[in-house]
Amino acid sequence: MAHWNRKVAIVGVGQTQHRSHSHDVNQLEMINQAVRAALEDAQLSLKDIDMNVHGNMELFEGIYQGDMWHVDGYGGFMKPGIRITTGGTTGGTISAAAINLVASGCYDIVMAIGFEKLEEANATTGITNFFDPLWCRWVNAGAINARSAGQMIKNFGIGVEEIAAKLRVQIAENAALNPYAHLRQKLTIEDVMKSPYLMYPLRFLHMCPQSNGACCIIYAAENKAAKISRKPVWIVDHDSAHVENYVGPDTFILEENNEKSQSVCARRIYKRNGITDPLKQIDLLEMYDPHAYWHLEWLDFFLQKPAGTSLKMVEKGETARDGIFPVNPSGGVLASNPIGASGTVRIAEAALQIRGDAGQRQVTKEVKTAVATAFGGTMWTVMHLLSKSKP
């Protein structure tokens, strides 16, 4: 639908440095770091915030109704709020919710806060717990799913392995310039090709890490946005595509022509917003990419291009920071995965790029329109379309 009641913009973003060990903070304190950073960025104080939307995967950290305990961490005391948890898409869904709440006219400034403290969790067990307890839970291990990787190699040949490795090296170069990223060490193609298998043909270095991190975005209504921020980043639209319950591997297919949720969601949001040629009309993509093969597969979906296009683009370096279509200049999820925050980080990073505030990881071309995606659940997708100019 989306005939917006009023327009919404991002006026502040903040994130923690995503790490595997954050022994110096508990969950509240970690959230607090991101919230303070966002308030600082927006030059606002807590009293300006009308509502908080909180999200994480509570069965990971084992805290029931986490927004209750964390209330002091995000400054929600005596404020309205809601809590949303939708797996890996949480970061995208809380943003979508915050946007809707502001657009409704009932709240002018809403804060979305996503986080995960994965060192306080057993992520693989937590994720395995999402499968049907009576059947699928016994025979699935966490989120490591190599099926797409196998299919890509089958369709495009063994050369795909080296392109996936090249992609990972490019991501590492991006992440090295991102002070917030978790995995920042530079890699070579040989490093990647020699890393051990997790699930054939998926190797250890193809896969995202498990990170602790929090990310906070402050959304404001159009009448306030321009007063708060010199560089508001406008929300053009958001959408999501859910997928059915997992009962077997044929679950992830949406349409008869083997479409996946990325493609369905992209098509819908582009159609609604007059995007007929994503490669030309969108300047940057921050994609939630849990592993390198999925990054390659889904890039084709988000660009609405035939399968295999991404392979050529990555080979030619077209998705690098100085490429014609930069993807994940932040390092993406491959470099940092604080699950509940990852979707929010994508939006925050895209916003920084639009603002020109991404420091050393700023891409070469001017970014006027960006797409940020989130992924999770049974292969769901959430997409946000952001713009420098007011829609």
Next chain:
Amino acid sequence: MSKKVGIVAVAQTKYSACRNDVRQEELAHEVVKQVMEQTGLKFTEDGKGIDSSVVVSDDFWEARTISDVPLGDAAGGHGRDTLKVAQDGSLGVLYSAATVLSGHDDIILLVGGFKESEILSRNLITNCGFDPVYMRMLGLDYLSAAALQAKRYMYKYGITPEQCASVVVKSRKNAKNNPYALLPMELTVGDVLKSRMLASPITELETYPQSDGAVAMIIATEEKAKKLTDKPVWIEGFGSCRDAHNPGERELSDCDSLVDAAKQAYKMAGIKSAKDVDLFEISTQYAYQELLWTEGLGLCGRGEGGKLIDSGKTQLTGKMPVNPSGGMLAGVPALLAGMTTVAESFFQLRGEAGKRQVDKAKKALAHGTVGPCGQMHCVIILGN
């Protein structure tokens, strides 16, 4: 509110102690099917049907990470925009109403299906609601935390155990008029006080019973609501508020977050106070909470909750009927409690509440609560 949002259809299952004949998504399907039949709506992307779905579920209660995965099938989620609210169902109603107002969607299906019978220890779950390093080690859970609040409240204002027990008597008696209710029953104050003590002063009969059930509703813009039903029920105001978390950081005989949530809702609805409302469906997990929440909502002054119930004004035939449906103490699925209060308000405002009908009801207040000792409240004002 400049624009209106309406509820056009509601379906509830009859609440049951144990629906082991179905899985969670099958339970949700029962009510989704009904609201879709009532309205004739289908899941479409052309703006002529249901635009998106909101699911109410909680990973701990369903013992399943990303618990909206199975419910998504019943909510027509595949390939479509689906969201989940992981708190009491009243927040689901609040969020759905806000989303309709935002313009992102015109018609939303809101559904929750919950089987507390699958949870063999409610207290172990709520114990996990406290911080793992200190409070959890005390063995505190929401029941014992509530007991602390009850004790404090009763001490400060001289509320008697008999007054708390009267809440249960009223609740179970009202439930006799409610075909959905789980445990309609004639009880005396003595019965309630003699039942097994769980955490002093809260007895077993003063604790919300375990219940399975599902609720679905269709929420739409004013224009579409008027086409879908000739008796839309308008969501006129809503508010939510979170208090401090640790019971020790609060004055437990107060419910500041409820006062604030109610204030937000009354302001949005353009009403001055509880006096403008004809009936109150409020979520009371433990008997004393009805007395405390009635103070927070402004049905009476501070400390007067006990006097209020003694006065009879909150009985079905009284001036301010509270929980004519029986409410949580007669058994509603815990996670959906706030949503059932909205559902009951819907039936009341359409004159479809049968024997529990409040005469000439024009405005209703629905309410949900989250967290220990009512840390968070959500208040919704509805009108016809």
Next chain:
Amino acid sequence: MTTEHGAPKKELLAMDYLISLPVRYDAGPFMGRFLKGLINKEIWANKCPKCGRISVPPRALCGRCLGTEMGEWIKLGDEGTLESFEVCFYDFIQSNTGQIQKAPWVKASFIMDHGAIMEHYMVPPDPTKHKVGDHYKVVWNENRVGEFHDILHFVKKEE
């Protein structure tokens, strides 16, 4: 413990927990009939009346058809062809039991009768011994109680 400059490192505290919640999952009429069938070495699936997809294990609703109630029950044989497989090389805690599920083990999908795809374990956990398209059959547990492990695993069918 000291830092490289010789000053004592502060020790931050952490606590280890194993959270265990007792739960009883209901099988419902669809999964229930399927699990019961395993006791008699029967593998049941059901079919969506709209899109024709055959689901094993069976389900109440076809998610793809937006909540359409599934229809006809179909009994499948206990053999299939290998559709795909993944060998898992890491141990993890199985959330159903709290015990370690030890690697290596193989998750495999098989195309059963009528094109229905079923997941289960496969042995041996050696990727070189299996080829997509080969024929496999169920090895039944001698002690069947109506549960996932009534099937031990699939093995390659001796031709």
